[in-house]
Each structure stands twice: as structure tokens, then as C-alpha cells.
Amino acid sequence: TLVGAPKVRAMELIDELEPVGRGIYGGTVGYFANNGDMDQAIAIRSLFFQGDQYYYQAGAGIVADSQPDYEHKEVLAKSEILRRALDMAEKGL
Numbered sequence: 001t002l003v004g005a006p007k008v009r010a011m012e013l014i015d016e017l018e019p020v021g022r023g024i025y026g027g028t029v030g031y032f033a034n035n036g037d038m039d040q041a042i043a044i045r046s047l048f049f050q051g052d053q054y055y056y057q058a059g060a061g062i063v064a065d066s067q068p069d070y071e072h073k074e075v076l077a078k079s080e081i082l083r084r085a086l087d088m089a090e091k092g093l
Contacts, residue, residue, distance in 0.1 A: 002025075002026035002042070002044065002059060003026065004062075020055060023046065023048055024043050024046060025044075025057045025059075026042065026043065026044070027042070027043055028040050028042060028043070029041055029042075044058070044059055044078075045057070045058045045078055045081075045082060047082055047086075054086065056079060056082040056083070056086075058075050058078035058079045058082065059075060059078075060072075060074045060075050060078075
């Protein structure tokens with residue numbers, strides 16, 4: 001999951017430390033077709049709009065042998081892609 005373990009304590013820490021709710025971030029996004037096909041993905045990068053404001057979220061998979069500096073750089077790189085896309089959209093590119 002994108003929550004952590006132990007799950008209840010991880011959820012408490014997320015509520016305490018993150019400034020906004022996660023919305024669909026970390027959840028499943030997908031479809032079920034009438035012919036029985038389906039496709040789903042985990043929303044590990046997301047962009048939300050509320051009125052004239054927006055926020056984006058990105059994360060990394062943390063495991064026992066993760067290197068904190070590398071994981072932090074990975075999150076910043078993922079966030080930068082979203083920020084650049086927003087800048088381009090605002091400029092009409």
C-alpha cells in the first residue's frame with residue numbers, strides 16, 4: 001500500500017503531517033468495460049484543482065533497504081514533471 005505499516009499508526013501520522021487529504025492519491029483508478037475488460041492503476045502521481053487553486057502529489061515506494069536521499073530526489077523529480085506541465089498549460093503551450 002501507499003500508507004505504510006503498521007497501517008493504523010501510519011494513517012495517524014499521515015493525518016498529522018500532510019497538509020491536505022490524499023483524495024484519490026494512492027488509490028486505484030480504472031475502468032470495467034461491458035465486454036468484461038478492465039484496466040486499473042495505482043494513482044501515485046496526481047493533480048487536483050479546486051476553483052482557481054491546484055495541488056499535486058507524488059510519492060515513492062519505501063522499503064527496508066530504501067535510501068532516504070535517493071527516494072527524496074525521486075519524489076522531487078516526479079513533482080517537477082507535474083509542475084512543468086502546469087507551467088506550460090498556464091503559458092498556453
